[in-house]
Amino acid sequence: MAYKSITTFVSSAAELEITLPPAIDFAERQDAHLSACLLGVDMTPAGGFYMGASPLLLQETLERAQADAESLEAQARKKLDRSGLRWSAESAVVQFGGLPGLVGLRARFSDLVIQVRPYGREALPTQEAAIEAALFEGQSATLIVPETGLGPDFGKRIVVAWNQSNEALNAVRRALPLLKQADLVNIVVVNPPVHSPERSDPGGLLTQMLARHGVRAEVSVLAKTLPRVSDVLMRHIADTSASLLVMGAYGHSRLREAILGGATRNVLENSETPVFLAH
Numbered sequence: 001m002a003y004k005s006i007t008t009f010v011s012s013a014a015e016l017e018i019t020l021p022p023a024i025d026f027a028e029r030q031d032a033h034l035s036a037c038l039l040g041v042d043m044t045p046a047g048g049f050y051m052g053a054s055p056l057l058l059q060e061t062l063e064r065a066q067a068d069a070e071s072l073e074a075q076a077r078k079k080l081d082r083s084g085l086r087w088s089a090e091s092a093v094v095q096f097g098g099l100p101g102l103v104g105l106r107a108r109f110s111d112l113v114i115q116v117r118p119y120g121r122e123a124l125p126t127q128e129a130a131i132e133a134a135l136f137e138g139q140s141a142t143l144i145v146p147e148t149g150l151g152p153d154f155g156k157r158i159v160v161a162w163n164q165s166n167e168a169l170n171a172v173r174r175a176l177p178l179l180k181q182a183d184l185v186n187i188v189v190v191n192p193p194v195h196s197p198e199r200s201d202p203g204g205l206l207t208q209m210l211a212r213h214g215v216r217a218e219v220s221v222l223a224k225t226l227p228r229v230s231d232v233l234m235r236h237i238a239d240t241s242a243s244l245l246v247m248g249a250y251g252h253s254r255l256r257e258a259i260l261g262g263a264t265r266n267v268l269e270n271s272e273t274p275v276f277l278a279h
Contacts, residue, residue: 001111001177002030002111002177003030003111003112004030004031004032004033004111005032005033005035005109005110005112006023006027006030006032006034006035006110006111006112006114007034007035007036007037007106007107007110007112007113007114007140008020008023008035008036008113008114009037009039009103009106009113009130009134010037010038010039010072010076011038011039011040011041011072011126011127011130012068013071013072013075015116016038016076018116018145018147019114019116019145020036020076020079021079022114022145022149022150023145024079024080024083024085025149025150026112026114026143026150027087028083028084030177032086032111033085033086033087034080034085034086034087035087035088035106036073036076036087036088036089037089037090037091037092037106038069038072038073038076038089038090039069039072039092039093039094039099039102039126040064040065040066040067040068040070040091040092040093041065041068041094041095041096041099041126042061042065042093042094042095042096043061043096043125044058044061044095044096062093065093065094066091066093069092069093070091072091077089096125096126096129099130099133100129100132100133100136100137101133101137102133103129103133103134103137103138104133104134104136104137105137105138106138107134107137107138107139108137108138108139108140110138110140111140111141112141113138113141113142113143114145115127115130115131115134115142115145116144116145116146116147117144117146117147117268117271118131118144118268119268131268131277132250135250135277135279136250136279139279141171141174141175141276141277142249142276142277142278143274143275144268144271144274144275144276144277146271146273146274148272150274151274154244154274155181155182155243155244156182156183156184156243157183157184157186157241157242157243157244158178158179158182158184158185158186158242158243158245159185159186159188159233159236159242159244159245160172160175160179160186160187160188160206160217160247161188161190161233161245161246161248162187162188162189162202162203162206163248164197164198165248166248167248167249167250167278167279168247168248169206169248170248170279171246171247171248171278172206172210172246173278174278175246175278176213176215178246178276179210179213179215179217179246180214180215182215182216182244183216184216184217184218185210185215185216185217185218186217186218186240186242187203187206187207187217188219188220188233188236189202189203189219189220189222190223190224190229190232190233191224191229192221202219202221203219204219207219220236222236228263229263230263230266230270231266233245233263233267234267234271234273237271237273242273243273244273244274244275244276245267245271245273245274245275245276246275246276247263247264247267247275247277248277248279249277249279250262250264250279264277
């Protein structure tokens with residue numbers, strides 16, 4: 001498998017400036033087609049306006065969303081025209097509550113979705129919603145890029161967060177084209193369970209599977225010496241100068257992670273390294 005159909009979803013001019021350059025960079029590296037979906041999002045609450053409100057107000061919000069989408073499409077086309085890529089760009093207007101359906105439909109026919117990190121001072125609610133929609137409704141692997149972009153060493157040293165879950169295994173399978181191109185893949189197991197089926201050889205079966213694909217992989221078993229598993233992962237990434245983290249997304253429910261936190265949310269909030277996710 002190769003990444004030949006890549007999609008990105010953008011809903012603001014600031015997000016466009018951060019998201020499109022690394023998406024173009026990645027598509028060029030993979031000789032892939034890049035589809036940019038430029039969104040005008042109507043943030044009207046799901047219940048709409050209160051009874052008796054003028055229909056002109058609803059029309060105004062829709063027209064504003066349409067204008068935003070068309071403006072973003074024009075900006076995106078200028079950038080893509082200069083890239084030399086095979087590309088397409090289209091604008092779409094959607095209410096915030098309908099965003100998962102629109103993103104999911106387009107993401108499910110993509111090999112990979114590329115989005116910017118969804119947390120920070122300038123982040124919009126649509127950014128997190130688009131990522132979750134791509135992962136859940138679209139069942140697409142998603143590459144989350146920090147504001148600094150991919151970096152010159154992207155994909156040379158990769159850390160795989162391995163906890164034997166279905167989500168982690170799916171992420172490894174979807175990331176296989178990148179793993180095969182890497183100089184070194186480091187499978188990281190944090191505090192392996194004592195009674196796990198892999199207790200005698202943590203990560204051994206995964207290493208064996210990857211070796212048959214020509215992937216150079218090694219295993220690091222780490223103690224949870226910091227409060228969160230995500231902290232251990234990010235410290236290890238820094239210590240080994242890794243340029244990509246591959247991990248399963250949302251092993252717990254999205255609601256639980258939103259309220260109590262979790263490895264996926266904590267990594268996305270704090271990582272300065274690109275993160276490859278699959279659910």
